[in-house]
Amino acid sequence: MTKKQVDTLVIHAHLFTMQGTGVGYIADGAIAVEGSRIVAVDSTEALLSRFESHKTIDAVNCAVLPGLIDAHIHTTCSLLRGVAQDVTNWLMDATMPYGLQMTPAANIAGTRLSVLEGLKAGTTTFGDSESAYPLWGEFFEEIGVRAILSPAFNAFPLEWSEWKEGDIYPFDVKAGRRAMAEAVDFACAWNGAAEGRITTMLGLQAADMVPLEMLREAKEIAQREGLMLHIHVAQGDRETEQIVKRYGKRPIAFLDEIGYLDEQLLAVHLTDATDEEAIQVGKSGASMALCSGAIAIIDGLVPPAHIFRQAGGPVAIGSDQACGNNCCNIFNEMKLTALFNKIKYQDPTIMPAWEVLRMATIEGARAIGLDRKIGSLEVGKEADLILIDLTAPNLSPTLLDPIRNLVPNFVYAASGHEVKSVMVAGKLLVEDYQVLTVNEDAILAEAQAQAQQLEQRVKADSAHQKMVLMEAMAKGKL
């Protein structure tokens, strides 16, 4: 029998396809890739009898999994990594003095660093929420990962001098409409770019940050353009207070009233949602993005993802942002998600490893509307996959029978540094720990240079003296 020629064969893997309701394990498994897609998944013996390949990746002593999905990240923020933890009022008293000094050059340096970090740790899809800025899309095109770019907008004015804590936020509708139009333009221009690797959502920052008329317009635009809405929802008590003051009801009830609770919504955080509200959103067809690490550091809270899932809603995982997390690493998020929920319910059986691994792969893909393309290793899907080195000390030994220890070790023992190779859309981006598509050293050097300029600007602005961590600095605790 003549063998069919394919671009790549991955052979001899502990293969976790994530097909079906579990993890879809295949011993000595193999995958055939042609172009950007998977054309066969079976045992190594079966595929070697059917295919020849231009390139063969020997995955002996490796696990092969679908690439991990980071559904909610602010990539620019890695330039602020580590400046805002262990504080109350994280946003205003720690992050903002740095955030105000960001520039387009700082933004792109931060994005490059975050994506480099995530890619090396096995993230292949980045749901990036940023105000669109120069080179944002171009960098994702260059590095080769999959992206769901969500250009974010709000209707805040430049000038807040008359606003007092407790007032409802002022809006500048004209500026807001302009920001929304720019976001829509970006979303439409980049949706489907890079042979479909880059798609978009509309990044409405939060329901308390734009007036009602813009909320209605954004929903209409999203429906017209076929875009999901990537929105922080019930992200904290300040949002709840704003919505209650303005509309007389809590955020979830308000969003329900204006027709936002449906399959088009990716609801980020839900930190301040009650269990009943989480169930309501979970039953509506909407999805949730869960950022365990960030919300623990910023708020000391565990969002209601467990109950959201029990209500039938799909949950994706996100690393949020490095100025309050402090890393862009889905292995970290999987571990924290499993452990925080065990603690929340005082029950070690809650959120077992396999469920969390599904949230980072196939369930996460469903949450962001891409489950027909990614999230599992099956014929017809895009070839987004990672190789994990099982001979790393912290993943050793490999036990297979009667109990297979690999999935628990991915969630509870791995750190992401065991990711040996990464393929997206059939193209190797990382091979034997080397990033192939960008210059890692240049990205690190650029981030350091931009960060030093950033902190000089922060230092030059006397507002920095009010930062709450200045006391810890003065006392020698940092």
Place this chain on the structure above:
Amino acid sequence: MTKKQVDTLVIHAHLFTMQGTGVGYIADGAIAVEGSRIVAVDSTEALLSRFESHKTIDAVNCAVLPGLIDAHIHTTCSLLRGVAQDVTNWLMDATMPYGLQMTPAANIAGTRLSVLEGLKAGTTTFGDSESAYPLWGEFFEEIGVRAILSPAFNAFPLEWSEWKEGDIYPFDVKAGRRAMAEAVDFACAWNGAAEGRITTMLGLQAADMVPLEMLREAKEIAQREGLMLHIHVAQGDRETEQIVKRYGKRPIAFLDEIGYLDEQLLAVHLTDATDEEAIQVGKSGASMALCSGAIAIIDGLVPPAHIFRQAGGPVAIGSDQACGNNCCNIFNEMKLTALFNKIKYQDPTIMPAWEVLRMATIEGARAIGLDRKIGSLEVGKEADLILIDLTAPNLSPTLLDPIRNLVPNFVYAASGHEVKSVMVAGKLLVEDYQVLTVNEDAILAEAQAQAQQLEQRVKADSAHQKMVLMEAMAKGKL
């Protein structure tokens, strides 16, 4: 001026001495090492003007910290990594069928793997709690880390056939005394071995596992020999039930009554201690070992370390065991400790990064009675230190002024894989990520070979069919 010759100079470091009440940062810091000890700590400029060295370690773009302390670990258990998570009754329904099949060869393979993993992640001191077995001490001597070996004993009989759940445990006093004598012999023989790198504690397994007369004897022996007692205390509701049934009071009250609550006690876990009981132990002069990861996975709980510290007791951190954690990594434990306690108290300011870093260094050293030798980088102390590569993507960029981001990033962003070099007692054990004192590949291969034999023995014993994870295996979830 003639320069003094020393063995090693570490220069150009972001130096965290952990002296004083904070983190003791010195910019462009340096350390001079002679023999096993630190002879000077100052700026690089100052030390280069005073010293010449046989070896100079350029720590540019690195942080240098005291080596991390893992105060409570069962090193043999890494051979069972990943076989027991996401279950209730972790011990009996998941771990035990594997534990019963351990052999001396499996034990040492597990110990070698755990210590290799920990060392590469910056752990320099291992508080190992095991029933003494062949080559245990010898391996610690060989690899060169610091160890506090705590030979453990109990008075359980071999035969439990007549015991029913809810009964008090049966004791075999003769066997228990023999086990205790062996533990005492080991502890006395190894205390101060390897030029003082190896010290010992007496590892009484738990107060419910030996009869009262042996508890009294063990305390007398410990006092006579000048050994601390390394004991699981209030580790769960089963212990509490046993102690209440046998003595009519809860574990902490019972230990107080028999004179156990004092500086000689390292109380491990305290999971089932009330806040009042934790305060009582914290005020007594006793220390606590906190195993955040293990207790979250096994019980879904957060032990009362925060309140113990507020009562004045020192807390050390431990990784416990890889069959319920699943890694031997103090960076992991620091992160989980900080985050779990923020969640427990719904307060992001609880357990800030610098406090947790102190628990892993100087406070941990105090908890295990070694703060005059280790835990900070100061003149006269042992030279146990680690270099952390700050150019790792997940630790970049380095921000210094007005906020220094390094300590938060060690706790919230590092995974331990950024540890570049490790020195213990003045001797380099890891240099540029290479382990110098043992053969890493041989340790990994031996662990894998022993693990495969272990799982064959488990499979051959029909008792394995009762393991609770067999269902997850059957359903394709592992």
